[in-house]
Amino acid sequence: MAKKKLPAAKPNSPAPAKASSSPKRPRNAAATREAILQSALVAFSRAGYDGVGLREIAGEAGVTAILVNRYFGSKEEMFAEAVKVTFADTSLFSGDAASLADRVAQAMIGRTDQSRPDPFRLMLHSASNPRAAAILREALARQFEGPLAGMLGGRDTNERAALFLALVTGFDLLRNVIGSAPLARADEALLAKRIAAMLKPLVDDKHGKKAEKPQQLTLFG
Amino acid sequence: MAKKKLPAAKPNSPAPAKASSSPKRPRNAAATREAILQSALVAFSRAGYDGVGLREIAGEAGVTAILVNRYFGSKEEMFAEAVKVTFADTSLFSGDAASLADRVAQAMIGRTDQSRPDPFRLMLHSASNPRAAAILREALARQFEGPLAGMLGGRDTNERAALFLALVTGFDLLRNVIGSAPLARADEALLAKRIAAMLKPLVDDKHGKKAEKPQQLTLFG
DNA sequence: GTCTATATAATGATAGAC
C-alpha cells in the first residue's frame, strides 16, 4: 500500500517555524552523534549487525539514515564504536577472585532483558558476519579477556579467561538467543550453582603441567 | 562491469546435444534435491541462514535458484530440513557416561574444518535470525539435549544437558567463529583437560537440593 | 545541520518458455 507516497501532500508547505522546537531533533552535532550511537547500542544488541538497518537505527534516534554515514563514515565503523562502548563496562569482572565464579554465575541468570545493550548478546547476534566477528574478536580480547585474565593467578591466564567467557557466552546463547527450554525454566538459584561449579576449575587452576618450572610466564596475548 | 550481460551471446544457439551428459546436472528429481540439500548443509554451516543466498546454494549444486523453491518450498523450509539432517549425527553423545566429558572435550578441539557441515557452527551462524533460532531451538532440544539428557543419571538431566551444550557451543563460538587467540593457539591436550574439568560437575551431579524426596521427577522438557 | 530523492546492488520468489 502507498507504493510511492502521495506526491501532493507536502511539496510546498509554507514552512511554519523552521522546525526549531521539534521534539526529537538535536541541534548540535555532538548530541545527534550520541543519540545515533545510543540507538545503535540497543539495536545491535537486540538484532545484530546484519539484523538491523541504518534506517531503523537512525529512525530510533529521530534522524534519517544519511546522518549515520555523516557522523560515523559507514555502518561498519559505527558498529566498531558501538562494540567498544558496549564492552566498556567490566564491572562484571571486578572484585575478589575467590567469589568470581559465584558472582558471574549469579549475574548471568538475571540477564534476560532483550531491550538493553549487552556485550554478550551483541556478540552472539553479530558473530555470523565475518567483518563483525573481526571487530568483536579484538574487543573481546582487549576489554574482556585481558581484564579477566588479570584477575586469575597461576598459568595460562588468557586461555582460562577465554574458557570462562566461553561458558558465559554459550549459556547466554542457549538461554536467551536460542531459547532452550530447560535453561529458560530452570530454578535460578540451582542454575547459578551449577554454572559456578563449572567456572571454579578455571579460577582455582588445578591443571597445567604439574611438574615444571614454577616461574615461566612471559607470553601475554 | 557487464551491467546487464551481453544479449547477443547465446540467444539462439542450436542446442547441440540437449545437455544429456553435462557434468553437474542430475537427471531425476531426487538426485537434484539431494544435491541442493548437501550444498545447503555446507553453506549454512559456513555462513549461516542470512549469510548465504539461494543463488549461491543452487550454484554449488549445479542448478539455478528456482529449483530450491521448487523442491523445498522456501528458503526457510530448506533450512529446517538442513538443520534436521545436520543434527542427526549424535555419535558425539554415544558411549559410556563415565568418559563422556573427556570424549566430547577431545572431539571439540579437533573441529576446525570450516568447509564441512557442523551442527554447532550452523547454530552459531544462524542464531541471530529469529526464525532460524526457532527452528534451531526445536532441533537442539529433540536431537541433542534429549539424547544427552538420557545419558545422565540423577536429577534435572535436561537442564544439565543444556549446560553441557552451552559450554561446547560457547567454546566453538569463541575459538572458531570469533577466533579468540588464546583458544586458537592453546595446547590442545591441555585445552581438552580443562574443558573436561568443566563438564564433569555436570556428568557426576553433586548439586540439586540435597535433602529432598529422592523420587520426584515428573517434568520433562 | 538535516532533509528528499536517488544510485547501485543484492535478496527471495515467481511466470512462462523449452
Place this chain on the structure above:
DNA sequence: GTCTATCATTATATAGAC
C-alpha cells in the same frame, strides 16, 4: 526437469536542495 527473465523488496551509500 530446468532454464531465462523479471518481479518486488530491501540494503548501504551518495548528491544536491534548503
